[in-house]
Amino acid sequence: MTTTIIGYPRIGRHLELKKAVEAYHSQTITAADLNRIAAQIRQQNWQTQAQAGIDWLPVNDFSYEDQVLDTAALFNLIPQRFQQLQLSPLDTYFAMARGTQTATGFLPPLKMATWFNTRYGYFIPELDDSTTIQLTGTKPFDEFKEAKQLGYHARPTIIGPYTLLKFSRITGTQKISDYIEGFVAAYAQLFKQFDQLGADWLQLDEPALVLAPTKADLALFRHIYTALLPQKGQLKILLQTAYGDIREAYAQLISQDFDALGLDFVDGQQTEACIQEQGFPDDKILFAGIVNGRNVWRTNYQTVLNQLHRLPVKHVVLSTSCSLLHLPISLKSETTLPEHVRPYLAFADEKLADLVAINDLLAGRKPALLLVNQQLFNHSRGAENTRVTERLQTLTSADYHRKSERAVRQQVQQRAVPLPMLPTTTIGSFPQTAADQQRKMAFKQGKLTQAQFQSATHKRMQACLTEQTKLGLDVLVTGEYDRDDMISDFDHQLSGFLFTEHAWIQTFGTYCAQPPIIWGDIAWTHPITVAETAAAQQLTNRPVKGVLTGPLTLVNWAYPREDVPLRVSATQIALALQDEAHALETNGIHIIQIDEPAFRSQLPLRRTDWYTGYFNWAIKVIRLVASRLQSTTRFHIHMCYDHYTDILDVLDQLDADALSLSAKDPTLLDALHDAHFTTPVGLGMFDTAQFKLSTTDTLVTKLQASIKQLGPEHLWVNPDCGLKTLPEADALTNLERMVRATKQIREII
Numbered sequence: 001m002t003t004t005i006i007g008y009p010r011i012g013r014h015l016e017l018k019k020a021v022e023a024y025h026s027q028t029i030t031a032a033d034l035n036r037i038a039a040q041i042r043q044q045n046w047q048t049q050a051q052a053g054i055d056w057l058p059v060n061d062f063s064y065e066d067q068v069l070d071t072a073a074l075f076n077l078i079p080q081r082f083q084q085l086q087l088s089p090l091d092t093y094f095a096m097a098r099g100t101q102t103a104t105g106f107l108p109p110l111k112m113a114t115w116f117n118t119r120y121g122y123f124i125p126e127l128d129d130s131t132t133i134q135l136t137g138t139k140p141f142d143e144f145k146e147a148k149q150l151g152y153h154a155r156p157t158i159i160g161p162y163t164l165l166k167f168s169r170i171t172g173t174q175k176i177s178d179y180i181e182g183f184v185a186a187y188a189q190l191f192k193q194f195d196q197l198g199a200d201w202l203q204l205d206e207p208a209l210v211l212a213p214t215k216a217d218l219a220l221f222r223h224i225y226t227a228l229l230p231q232k233g234q235l236k237i238l239l240q241t242a243y244g245d246i247r248e249a250y251a252q253l254i255s256q257d258f259d260a261l262g263l264d265f266v267d268g269q270q271t272e273a274c275i276q277e278q279g280f281p282d283d284k285i286l287f288a289g290i291v292n293g294r295n296v297w298r299t300n301y302q303t304v305l306n307q308l309h310r311l312p313v314k315h316v317v318l319s320t321s322c323s324l325l326h327l328p329i330s331l332k333s334e335t336t337l338p339e340h341v342r343p344y345l346a347f348a349d350e351k352l353a354d355l356v357a358i359n360d361l362l363a364g365r366k367p368a369l370l371l372v373n374q375q376l377f378n379h380s381r382g383a384e385n386t387r388v389t390e391r392l393q394t395l396t397s398a399d400y401h402r403k404s405e406r407a408v409r410q411q412v413q414q415r416a417v418p419l420p421m422l423p424t425t426t427i428g429s430f431p432q433t434a435a436d437q438q439r440k441m442a443f444k445q446g447k448l449t450q451a452q453f454q455s456a457t458h459k460r461m462q463a464c465l466t467e468q469t470k471l472g473l474d475v476l477v478t479g480e481y482d483r484d485d486m487i488s489d490f491d492h493q494l495s496g497f498l499f500t501e502h503a504w505i506q507t508f509g510t511y512c513a514q515p516p517i518i519w520g521d522i523a524w525t526h527p528i529t530v531a532e533t534a535a536a537q538q539l540t541n542r543p544v545k546g547v548l549t550g551p552l553t554l555v556n557w558a559y560p561r562e563d564v565p566l567r568v569s570a571t572q573i574a575l576a577l578q579d580e581a582h583a584l585e586t587n588g589i590h591i592i593q594i595d596e597p598a599f600r601s602q603l604p605l606r607r608t609d610w611y612t613g614y615f616n617w618a619i620k621v622i623r624l625v626a627s628r629l630q631s632t633t634r635f636h637i638h639m640c641y642d643h644y645t646d647i648l649d650v651l652d653q654l655d656a657d658a659l660s661l662s663a664k665d666p667t668l669l670d671a672l673h674d675a676h677f678t679t680p681v682g683l684g685m686f687d688t689a690q691f692k693l694s695t696t697d698t699l700v701t702k703l704q705a706s707i708k709q710l711g712p713e714h715l716w717v718n719p720d721c722g723l724k725t726l727p728e729a730d731a732l733t734n735l736e737r738m739v740r741a742t743k744q745i746r747e748i749i
């Protein structure tokens with residue numbers, strides 16, 4: 001059989017691409033240097049795949065910023081405001097991705113959105129009334145020629161017209177249907193050019209097909225391709241999907257004139273059922289995505305072999321479930337991972353090896369590979385913690401309920417720690433000055449001892465508490481001066497996680513993340529935040545809020561285990577945080593907040609699966625953290641970065657004593673009112689992502705609007721997220737005005 005992949009990581013083995021793009025922007029290298037470095041990365045990527053034994057290589061999977069933006073730029077989907085700058089094509093492209101300084105100020109970049117349920121963000125193309133869809137770029141052709149010259153059997157890949165259209169935002173007065181003809185003509189032009197260049201195949205990525213297309217969506221898809229496919233000439237078309245199954249579209253796809261379909265057998269729960277029940281045409285090739293392209297574990301060869309043997313399909317190409325973009329490049333770069341865990345792990349390069357091994361086994365070659373692989377799955381990994389698994393088994397419904405109802409709790413909480421109406425607070429972090437950053441850096445470089453760092457941090461916290469008291473805030477925080485990163489500060493203190501040295505993945509633009517790996521059962525072994533929080537509480541009479549990163553954010557931003565459901569790891573983390581919360585409580589902390597910015601990031605793509613696939617257990621996981629707290633302890637949840645109006649019923653079931661939500665969505669307030677939301681809320685009074693000062697008057701107006709819709713009794717007053725992103729002066733001014741506005745309102749109600 002033939003082996004291929006959908007795409008390979010492009011950030012570079014040593015983050016060469018990130019460094020080069022950033023160097024280009026700081027003008028330390030030229031456009032020609034940047035192009036040369038990019039070409040080297042592409043060449044190395046193809047060479048790696050070819051040397052691993054992959055038969056057929058994708059091209060144009062490379063991108064400086066994002067493949068959706070590349071496709072938009074290729075077809076001239078460039079909003080007027082960027083066209084007008086009259087920059088070179090490269091700089092126009094970068095202006096759309098990063099924004100740019102103009103004579104009249106900073107022109108912000110295109111908006112971003114989350115790419116399926118991954119951590120990757122793509123740029124949202126815009127279609128306005130003056131958009132002329134036209135093949136104006138040359139990138140895919142240039143890269144195809146480049147690969148061909150190097151002697152590779154290359155298959156150009158590109159985002160398909162349906163996904164591009166569905167993921168674009170129409171900013172003018174036209175309708176989707178007004179753009180179809182333009183899209184068809186432009187893609188037909190692309191077909192023609194590839195045909196002329198001697199490409200035999202073209203991969204059109206249409207992952208939007210996994211997002212439960214409606215009848216109208218399917219009609220749109222059919223309309224586009226019925227017009228387009230007759231123009232393919234000699235070219236063969238692979239319709240590639242990923243991130244789930246295409247149950248709604250399957251029947252239609254097998255009847256259309258595609259030469260091959262690429263389907264996801266990993267996240268696509270019903271992919272195999274579709275094929276078994278509806279068959280697969282003999283005249284098409286199935287690109288079977290059987291190797292997981294987004295998680296870091298070795299493939300179970302036997303499982304895949306069984307699956308392939310079951311398939312009633314004549315022509316199969318072995319492939320990955322999605323692009324390998326979501327994986328670090330190679331395990332080889334890691335020197336500190338324990339020896340016994342290495343055989344279980346597979347980053348991008350090891351996934352290539354998996355594909356080739358499966359192909360060998362199918363052909364009856366190298367049977368020893370199967371035996372070695374089976375060892376991994378037939379034996380325990382030695383990562384169990386029986387104390388934790390037993391604790392999980394003994395959970396009962398009482399573990400998901402607090403000792404009393406919220407209404408009762410409110411009374412005892414108010415008696416234990418009285419707070420004024422409209423209590424004011426912050427989310428946890430305070431601004432980082434240059435001195436704060438230097439202190440952390442000096443500690444990391446060993447220029448400060450642990451004791452020196454701690455004492456300096458303690459002084460800083462003390463100053464921050466004084467500042468908060470001066471501002472008149474009601475519930476204080478430590479300011480998080482001892483913290484680096486809300487994820488690693490927690491997972492490094494729990495047992496059960498693995499950490500890498502160089503395993504970076506691209507999240508958006510040239511931003512990268514280094515997600516931890518959940519290796520085994522997760523347990524709390526020692527207090528994490530207790531010393532710092534209790535020390536802060538010693539310094540003030542006002543209540544200090546303990547702030548923890550929530551269980552769902554910790555699991556959703558890690559590589560999950562494949563040997564147990566995500567629910568199990570999430571529950572284990574919740575129990576660990578329950579222990580931490582208990583330790584805080586016994587050390588005099590009466591308000592505890594968990595931060596859940598990633599609350600909905602693993603939500604199933606189909607709405608019909610939201611409860612069964614996620615919320616049914618996610619709600620319990622959060623409630624588990626709080627269930628053992630005294631009724632006198634206030635349990636708060638903070639969420640940000642996302643939209644919430646469509647999940648208010650879920651948020652209300654979390655049984656928090658207060659929920660702080662970023663309130664960028666202008667419809668949120670009315671939605672809370674209409675939903676008869678019962679949990680007290682703190683709606684972000686100002687935006688911590690923007691250096692913008694709010695006037696006291698606007699804050700008063702905002703508060704009044706909230707009071708009108710929700711009543712004054714159940715409202716908190718706080719910014720929309722932590723303050724660490726803001727310059728100190730701006731943050732303090734905004735806080736001062738927030739408190740002043742609150743006091744004004746208290747006087748009049």
Ligand code: MET
Nearest residue numbers: 427428429595597721722
């Ligand atoms: C992304 S949510 C961040 C919450 C954290 N406690 C902070 O204040 O920075």
Ligand SMILES: [Zn+2]
Nearest residue numbers: 639640721722
């Ligand atoms: Zn936040």
